[in-house]
Each structure stands twice: as C-alpha cells, then as structure tokens.
Amino acid sequence: MNVTVSVENLAPCKKLLRIEVATEDVNSSFENITREFMKHANLPGFRPGKAPRAVVEKNYGTRIEEEVKRKLIPDAYRQAMEQEKLKAAVYPDIEELQFGRDQALQFAATVETQPDFELPDYKGLEINRASKVISDEDVDKAINTLREQRVDYNDVEHELQRGQIGVVNYTGTCDGKPLTELAPTARGLTEQKNFWIRAESDQFIPGFADQIIGMKTGDKRTVEVDFPAEFVTPELAGKKGTYEVELVQVKERILPEVNEELAKSFGAESLEQLTEGIRRDLEADIKFKQNRAVRDEIVKQIMDKVKFELPESIVLQETRNVVYDIVQENQKRGINKDIIEKQKDEIFSAANNSAKDRVKAQYLLSRIGEKENIKVEQQEVAQRVSLMAQQYQMPIQKLVKQLEERNGFGEIHEQILVGKVLDFLQLNAKIDEGPATLELADAGEVVEDATDAVDAK
Numbered sequence: 520m521n522v523t524v525s526v527e528n529l530a531p532c533k534k535l536l537r538i539e540v541a542t543e544d545v546n547s548s549f550e551n552i553t554r555e556f557m558k559h560a561n562l563p564g565f566r567p568g569k570a571p572r573a574v575v576e577k578n579y580g581t582r583i584e585e586e587v588k589r590k591l592i593p594d595a596y597r598q599a600m601e602q603e604k605l606k607a608a609v610y611p612d613i614e615e616l617q618f619g620r621d622q623a624l625q626f627a628a629t630v631e632t633q634p635d636f637e638l639p640d641y642k643g644l645e646i647n648r649a650s651k652v653i654s655d656e657d658v659d660k661a662i663n664t665l666r667e668q669r670v671d672y673n674d675v676e677h678e679l680q681r682g683q684i685g686v687v688n689y690t691g692t693c694d695g696k697p698l699t700e701l702a703p704t705a706r707g708l709t710e711q712k713n714f715w716i717r718a719e720s721d722q723f724i725p726g727f728a729d730q731i732i733g734m735k736t737g738d739k740r741t742v743e744v745d746f747p748a749e750f751v752t753p754e755l756a757g758k759k760g761t762y763e764v765e766l767v768q769v770k771e772r773i774l775p776e777v778n779e780e781l782a783k784s785f786g787a788e789s790l791e792q793l794t795e796g797i798r799r800d801l802e803a804d805i806k807f808k809q810n811r812a813v814r815d816e817i818v819k820q821i822m823d824k825v826k827f828e829l830p831e832s833i834v835l836q837e838t839r840n841v842v843y844d845i846v847q848e849n850q851k852r853g854i855n856k857d858i859i860e861k862q863k864d865e866i867f868s869a870a871n872n873s874a875k876d877r878v879k880a881q882y883l884l885s886r887i888g889e890k891e892n893i894k895v896e897q898q899e900v901a902q903r904v905s906l907m908a909q910q911y912q913m914p915i916q917k918l919v920k921q922l923e924e925r926n927g928f929g930e931i932h933e934q935i936l937v938g939k940v941l942d943f944l945q946l947n948a949k950i951d952e953g954p955a956t957l958e959l960a961d962a963g964e965v966v967e968d969a970t971d972a973v974d975a976k
Contacts, residue, residue: 520544524599531828532608533631538599540591540624548587549620556583588618596628606633608830631830638886639824642947646816648809650952653801661797662777669784672770678735681718684770685731688712689742691762693755702754704855713767727762734766753858814941817948818880829878837874842866881933884940891943895935903931 521541529535553572556579562570576583592613600607611630618624672684679685690710691698698709708724722728730742742762750756775781779790787793845866849859859866887893904922908915922928 520594520598522595522598522602524602526603526605529629530831532634532830533629534605536596536599536603536611536628536630538595538626538628540595542621542623545587545591545618545622545624546620548591549583552583552586552590584618588615588624591624592626595624595626599628600630605630607631608633609832631832634827634829634882636825636827636882636886638883638890639821641821641887641944644817644820644944644948646813646820646948646950648813648950648952651805651809653798653805657801658794658798661801662794663774665785665797666774666777666781669775669781671773671775673773675769675771676736677769678733679718679731679766679769681732682772683718684772685716685718685728685734685766686768686770687714687716687731688765688767689714689762691760693758693760698755698760701758702752704857705752705755708752708755715770724760731764731766734764736766736768739763739765751854751858753861810945813945813948813950817941817944818884821883821944822876822879825883827879827882829875829882834871834874834878837878838867838871841870841873841877845870881937884937885933887944888936888940891940893936893939893943895932895939899935900928900931903935904928 521544523539523541525537527535527537553576557570557572557575558568560570560575560579561567562574562578565571565574570578592615596611596613608631611628614627614629616625616627618626675683688711691708693701698705702708716723716728716731718728718732720726720729724744725747726744727742731740734740742764744760744762746752746755746758746760748757775784777790782788782790782793785793787796846859850856904918905915908918911918922931
C-alpha cells in the first residue's frame with residue numbers, strides 16, 4: 520500500500536499523523552470488496568452470487584464504502600506507525616478528511632505514543648539487603664499479641680487505675696452547646712452510654728482518660744479537653760470541649776497464661792507446635808519484606824538513572840486508579856466522606872505523583888523485558904487465572920468471563936511479565952547484607968487465625 524505520512528509533534532508523547540493512501544490503492548480496495556459482495560449477494564430476481572455489478576453497487580453501495588474504510592484506515596494507520604517507528608500508548612483518535620472512489624484517502628490520527636528513551640545500565644546494581652534474625656523475643660511478642668485475642672474482662676470494685684477499662688456514660692459540649700451543633704455528624708462524640716475506654720493517655724480524645732483515673736463506680740466528674748488541631752472531625756479541631764462523665768463500671772483485663780490450653784485454643788496440638796508455627800511465619804514475613812525491599816530499591820535505582828516524558832492519558836488513568844484505592848482505604852478506616860472531599864486536591868496530587876512513578880516503572884521494566892527477550896507463556900496466564908479462581912472461590916468459567924469483559928487478561932499478562940523481569944534484575948544484582956531495618960508484622964497479621972500458625976508445617 521502506498522502511504523504518505525506527515526507527523527506533527529503536539530506534545531512529547533502526542534503526535535498528529537496526516538495520512539494519505541494513494542488513489543490506486545483506494546480503487547483496488549473498492550474492487551476487492553465489491554467482488555466479495557457480488558459473490559454473496561442475494562437479491563430478488565437473481566440467483567445468489569449472480570447479480571450484476573451495477574445492481575450490487577446500487578443495493579450495497581453504503582455497506583461497501585463502510586467495509587472499504589473499515590479495512591483501509593486501520594491498515595494505513597498501522598503502516599504509517601511502522602514507517603515512522605512509533606508505538607502507540609492508546610488507541611488513536613481518527614478524523615476522516617477525504618474518502619471516495621477515484622480519489623486518495625486522507626485522514627488524521629491523533630495518537631499518544633510510548634516514550635522514547637535509552638535504557639540505563641540495569642545489571643550489576645549494588646543493593647543493600649537488610650538482615651534480620653527472628654529472636655525468641657520476637658516470638659514472645661507475637662504470642663502476647665495472640666493472648667490479647669483471648670483476653671477476658673473481670674469487674675472490679677476499686678478505683679479506676681491506669682491501663683484498666685472504664686465503662687462510662689458521657690455527654691459533650693462546646694461553649695455550653697452540644698457538639699452536634701458544631702459538627703452534626705459527631706453524634707458519637709456528643710453522647711455515649713456504656714462506652715469502654717482504656718485508661719491510657721492516647722485513648723479516645725487526648726487527655727480524657729487521664730482525668731477519669733481514680734474514679735470509682737458511680738462517681739461523676741467534669742472533664743475538660745482540647746481537641747487537637749488535626750482532629751478527625753474538622754469542625755471541632757482546635758476547640759475546647761467539656762464532658763460530664765459518669766463511671767458505670769471498672770473492668771480489669773485478664774490475659775490467659777501461655778500454656779497448652781492457649782495453644783489448643785488456636786488449633787495447635789501443643790505450645791511447642793504453636794511456637795514453631797509462629798517462628799516460621801515470622802521468618803516467612805521477613806523474607807517477603809526483604810525481597811520486596813530489594814526489588815523496590817532495584818526499581819528506584821533504575822528510575823533515577825533516566826528521565827523521559829509520559830503519555831498524559833496513561834498517567835491520568837493510573838491516577839484515577841490510585842485515587843480510587845486511596846478513597847477506598849480511607850473509607851475502610853472510617854474517615855468521613857466530607858473530610859475526604861475537602862482533601863480531594865491533596866489526594867489527587869499524591870495520587871498523580873504515585874501514578875507517574877508506576878507508569879514510568881512499567882515502561883522501564885517492559886523495555887527491559889523486550890531487550891532480554893523475557894516472555895509470558897499462555898500456560899503461565901492460565902495457571903494464574905486458576906489460582907485466582909481458587910482464592911476467590913469462584914467457578915473458573917465465571918472468572919474468565921469477567922476478565923474478558925474488562926481486559927483483565929492483559930493486566931494479568933503485565934503482572935507476570937513484571938514479576939519475571941524483577942526476578943531477572945534481582946538475579947543480576949550485587950546484593951550485600953546490611954543491618955536490620957525491617958519491622959516484623961504484628962502477630963495478628965502473621966497468624967490471623969489458629970490454623971495459619973499450625974498449618975505452616
């Protein structure tokens with residue numbers, strides 16, 4: 520096909536291609552498509568495939584034109600991109616300028632292109648890996664966290680002491696008015712019955728718990744508080760509050776003994792088995808964090824070595840994804856929608872910076888994969904889909920259908936490719952052991968239920 524192309528730079532990663540297909544190629548395509556219609560035309564008065572050209576063109580003229588455009592424009596666009604050595608980041612916007620028989624096809628394609636850059640050195644990167652040995656103290660901390668999951672509360676008759684639980688009734692005001700007049704959504708801060716609070720300085724509102732220490736059951740007390748400047752309810756931030764508090768009950772926390780009974784409550788056959796399971800899970804957690812930290816450092820070093828512009832639409836789409844994740848996470852933490860709305864500019868800015876890093880890393884890792892001929896086999900994608908179906912407890916046919924509807928297979932392919940490229944980079948890095956900088960996960964994360972610790976074996 521005889522294709523003429525001119526390119527105008529609209530932005531670092533955005534081009535306007537003006538593309539012209541020669542008249543002879545247009546006419547040739549019209550001829551080929553018309554013949555195909557003549558072969559299959561089923562018109563009154565004629566046997567199938569025997570209608571004259573003029574009759575076929577009269578009855579199917581519009582459809583023939585659409586089919587010619589449907590074939591010519593994509594083929595010409597692909598050829599133009601190859602001629603100009605451009606790679607599209609997204610589908611182009613096509614504007615038809617001229618089309619018809621006996622004339623050249625002319626159209627314009629506005630397309631965002633993949634960034635053009637030279638790969639930096641990515642082999643032999645010097646990486647410091649934090650070392651960490653699981654100690655008996657680490658295991659003891661994890662066991663104590665498990666004890667917290669089996670804590671009991673006993674009623675006691677003495678005055679409330681630090682660290683104990685006070686069950687209180689309270690009403691809160693500001694300048695003599697209920698807090699809900701300032702913050703309509705703060706009903707829980709305004710009044711509560713039988714509210715449990717641990718007598719520690721950092722509990723509830725700063726300073727509140729300190730002032731109820733020493734109270735006995737039935738005692739009443741006025742508590743003055745200063746709402747912090749960064750208080751979760753912005754209408755109250757920086758203001759003073761007054762609480763009328765009645766102590767209903769004092770409760771003492773009773774932790775279970777570390778013994779065989781505790782182990783069995785988590786599904787272990789013995790305390791030794793529970794301890795061994797916890798140690799293995801803590802070691803696995805550290806290994807995972809070490810591996811992740813090494814990979815993060817590898818990507819950071821490579822990204823620091825090269826700068827290039829990014830396609831705006833790709834960054835914007837990724838920014839939306841990050842914003843969605845941030846909002847979802849904040850909502851899970853119980854942060855009010857109004858607060859999220861007020862911080863939308865800050866959220867977008869942070870999401871945009873994160874998105875740029877993600878997109879840049881994706882291009883770098885994909886390019887390294889191309890250069891090193893790292894490929895993803897269909898069997899690997901199928902195995903990942905099968906594993907996902909098991910995790911989601913979903914019939915695999917249903918999951919496949921969902922993935923097809925949202926182009927999920929492309930995402931899975933990219934995830935596997937990135938993982939294989941990172942494996943390659945880690946294998947070719949120079950990794951030295953350094954001092955421990957990693958923190959252990961909480962026991963609740965490592966051993967989420969009894970079987971996690973036991974089944975590790």
